[in-house]
Amino acid sequence: MPRTPPLPPPLPLAEAQARLLALAPALPIEWRDVADSNGYFLAQALPARRDQPAAPLSAMDGFAMRAADLPGPWRLVGESAAGHPFAGTVGPGQAVRISTGAVVPAGADMVLLKEDSAVDADTLTLVGTAPDPAERHIRPRGMDFATDDAILPAGWRINAAAIGLAIAAGHDRVPVRRALRMTVIDGGDELAPPGTTPATHQIPASNGPMLAAIGQGLPVTSRRIGPVPDRLDALIAAFDAAAGADVIVTSGGASVGDHDLIRPALAAMGVEIDFWRVGIKPGKPLLVARRGDQIILGLPGNPASAWVTAFLFLLPLLRAMLGAAAPLPRTIAVPLTTPMGKGGSRMEFLRARWDGAGVALDQQQDSGALSPLARANALVVREPGAPPAPVGTPVQVYLTEAIDALH
CATH class of the missing domain: 3.90.105.10 (Molybdopterin biosynthesis moea protein, domain 2)
Structure with a gap:
């Protein structure tokens, strides 16, 4: 009996992300x-x-004048309104009524606030406090x-x-x-198309729409193919149908089971895998390949695994190809409001809820569960072998609802 070759060791997260982004081609300008x-x-x-501004502007309503003429009085000689500047030059002992956003007239270097002044006919007097410094209420050119x-x-x-x-x-x-073209391929005999009633041996095909939605906050056009049955010819046909995509994302079929056909399909098409398996939980059986300028990203089939790997890999890939200077999401330190148990052998990403002050772990962390994923707005990072952490311990957290706001 032929010997099964050993599986490659899982890559560390940072190395896997770096290798993926190194493959990403920049889209045309x-x-x-x-x-x-x-x-x-x-x-x-x-x-x-x-x-901007193209000329000095008043930041307040008041009167424009020369600071050298303090403490006044001044003679009013005109007005400068927004869009209608005073045409002359402010001379000694003169003042011009001015509104917020109006051009400060030539010769003036101070704006006296309206509430610090009194007007009698065309005579202006100081009744409050003059600005200090004199130019305090003037927005200079090019500010x-x-x-x-x-x-x-x-x-x-x-x-x-x-x-x-x-x-x-x-x-x-x-x-x-330019906008990125993404195709999501959902595979598995157990999947029922959205909108149909699953048989008892089926589940609704929810991963495809979920993964397509990941790119909706970016200039990405998404197309979905599937559910694709667990047949090599059907999967190869799906890849061929997605030939025009910049990124192909598959859900399921990237592991080592008899019905996991992503790797055999890529081998049959002559596509070499760049790396497979990452040392994280959930999401270990992740696959990355490149076909010409097209990136193929094989995600696990369990919903939480698919979403977490999409957050850590798909989203950064899309952002990198679209030209983001910093495509990877960043963590912040947040205190726990629920205790966290000891870490295992892999880096873990725990679904959690952040309330603005602290983060609470969801009690359900199974990779097949969608409810905690929908409730979560954060992922708590638990390092391999991390000791138990009591309430109040600062932990590294990804705020997942802010993913498109990060640069």
């Missing part, structure tokens, strides 16, 4: 309308094309940014504020990576 760029990542640093300043770096994820900044800086189009 395109120029998009700024107003239609929300969620994309800048492919190049964005410089300012103008000064926000000046021409050629780098306002946003390459790899920055564009959000609503960044759209406003880019437009204010003189841009109507921005360079980004």
Whole structure:
């Protein structure tokens, strides 16, 4: 009887993530309308094309004058309103009524607040306190940014504020990576298509829609194939149907069982696996391969395993190909509000709920359970062999509902 070759040792998480991201090809650059760029990542640093503000502006309602003329009185000679600047120059003993956002007239270097002054006909007097320093209520030219300043770096994820900044800086189009095409293949004879009533030997095919939803906060178009039966020819046909995708994600079939056909299908297609198996729980049987510029990511079939590996691998892959400067999620230190038991032989990711002050572990941590996954908004990292941790112990936590807000 032929001897079964030994399984490769599982890779450490950081090494596996680094190998995956090293494979990720950058998508082509395109120029998009700024107003239609929300969620994309800048492919190049964005410089300012103008000064903001383009002239000194008043930060308050009041009167513009020369500080040298304190303590007054002053003669009112005109007005500067937002969009309607005073056309002349403020001379000795003169003042101009000014509104918030209006251009400070030439010759003026101080804005006296309205509540610190009194007006009688065209005479203005000081009745309160003059600003200290004199320019306190003036926004200087270029206060926000000046021409050629780098306002946003390459790899920055564009959000609503960044759209406003880019437009204010003189841009109507921005360079980004084009939208990513992802295909999710759900495999297994036990799966019933969504919307159908499963037989007693079946379960609803929930992983495909769940994994497709991972990319919905990013410029990703998702297509689902399946459920695909546990036949080599059917799986190869599914891979062929996904030939135009940038990323193929499979759910199930990446382990060592007789019906786990992802590796045999890739071998039949001549696709070499870059690595297989990662030392984490849940999610050990994870597979990564590359076919040309296409990345194939084989995730486990258990729902929690599929979601955790999608968070740790699929999401960073999508972000890296879209041009994110920092595609990996980051942890923060949060105190436990429930105790945590001793760690096992692998790094673990425990489903938990963060309430803004601390994090509570869900009592159910089975990799086949969806309820704790839906309740969770955090993953607590438990290192291999970690000692038991009582309430109040700081632990490293991924805030999973903030995944698209991280840069």
